[in-house]
Structures are given as C-alpha cells and as structure tokens.
Amino acid sequence: MSSERLDKFLALVSDETSDFEKKVLLRKENKEWIKKSTQIAIKVNSAIKMQSISQKQLAEKLHVSAQYVNKMLKGSENLSLETISKLERALGIQLIEVVGYTSYAYSKPNNSILSTVNAPQITKIIRFTPKDYSNSETPCVNYY
C-alpha cells in the first residue's frame, strides 16, 4: 500500500537503521538467565545502597574492575556461581540457594548456621530468594 502521504514520509526517513531489533532478539534468546541476572543485580544494588558501599568499593572487595561492577549492576552480565558467591560474601547476603538438596546446611557469610534443609534428592534447581531474609530467623525454602 502506498499513498502520497506515505511516500512523503518515507522520503524523510534517513538511511540509518536502529539496532533496536537486534537488541530485542538477543535479549529474547537469553531471556532466562538475563531475568535471573537482573534479579541478582536488583538485590545487590539494594544491599550496596543500604550499606553505603560505592561501586568502586564493591569492585575492590570482589577484585574486579569498576566497569565489570557497572555492567553487573545493569543486570546484563552472565554471572558465574563463583562471582555470585563472592558477592554474597562481600555483602553478607544470600542471593541464590539450591533447593531440595539432601541435608544441605547453609550459613550466613559469618558461618553462623541458619538452618539445615532435609529434602528429596533433587540438586539442580536454583531459586532466588524473593526478599532479603538476612535478618530473619527462618530462611525461605520453596519448591517449584
């Protein structure tokens, strides 16, 4: 379909094409881990605000560059378990947990044991804590 109005509009359009579509496709392909990475970034950002830690200080604690912390806080970084564990230790919060792990005892970073979970032999499910429960008596244990 073409009209005089449309032709005049199209004549105004530059040769430039936006990279919007590429960004959307890439994000859609990586949706699952990006969603988790974003949830972690939200929790980390809450923690550093609450503890008045700068991004630079967090980078020093993690022994990574400030640029890496900045990328991580955008929620666009595919974080390794090692990095997540370092974050948990540096900030004194729990970001992820393995649910259903047999007799899995987990602790706060200061090693004070919070609880022991007795559950079936399912070891592959990682879940995000919906709220920071570092001040709570009972840790949150949910199953999908």
Next chain:
Amino acid sequence: MKIVTIFADHLYAFSFKNKTDELSRLYDFWTNQKLLRDYFERNNRVLEFEDIDIEEAISKTIENADLLFELLSEHRNNLDGLFESLSTKENDSKFLHKQKSKRKWLRLYAIKIESNYYVITGGAIKQSQTMQQHPDTNEESKKLESCRNYLIENHVFDADSFNDFLYELEF
C-alpha cells in the same frame, strides 16, 4: 531531528540531537535496573499507587518492557492492534494522529502515518492522570506536538489530509 527505521515498512522512530533513536533510548532505560532505581527514587507515585516497593517496581517495569518490545517485534505487521488514540479528545480520522501503546505504567508515544505505519516520538513511565501533571510526560506531550509539526512542515500529507489540516487550523 532525524527519523530512523526500526522495522522496515512498519515502524520508525525519531532521534533528537544526534542521540540514539527514541525507541532504543527507552529500551536502554527500561531494561536497566540501575537507571530504573534512580528514577523510582526520584518518582514514587507508581510505588504509592500500586502499593509496591522499589524492587518490585523495577522488576515489573523490566518484565513489562520486555513484553512490550517483544509485542512490537512480533506484531510488526499489525501495529494498529498495538496502538490506540492518545486521548479520547483525539479524533481517529485526524491525519498524523497522536497515538500511544501501553503496558502497565509504561507508555510509548507515536504518530500514525498510515494504517500500520507509525513513528515513535518517545515514551515515559506514567506518573499522573494527565500528561501535563508530570514533567516527563509533559515533555513527551511537547515532543509529540513538535514531531507532528515537523512532519507537517515537511509536507507529509496528501490532498485529503491537507484539507483536514486546514480544517484543524480553523478550530
């Protein structure tokens, strides 16, 4: 002021002052939890109205932004189904009609060139009943008007729509 292609023969977007186009700007904003936190710390109407905390506001914004952007991509051949009149005052038959596409508190603003041909002028997080009640949406309202004027100044009309324009000027 420049117009760039988002999806050829369907969706376009303005870019201002040689910056990134408006749709990409909103993508970068609405999918970045850090920028959203800064925003919601300064603008808490959504939090109060929805009775949610800042973390939930950020999560829901990103979730809905992803859905909105995916819908645009998947329904590029049927954009008329994704956009609606900006307000009840806007007449559907008006040429270069101001439109919006919405998801939760997210708003994309556009001008309809023809059926299934839209050009994005900007977008915002809705914080008030009317666009004029919040500086961000007020700014978007001005951008919509200036983009429409830009198209008119560049003769994006035909004989019929020119008559509509003359009629518009009279009232």
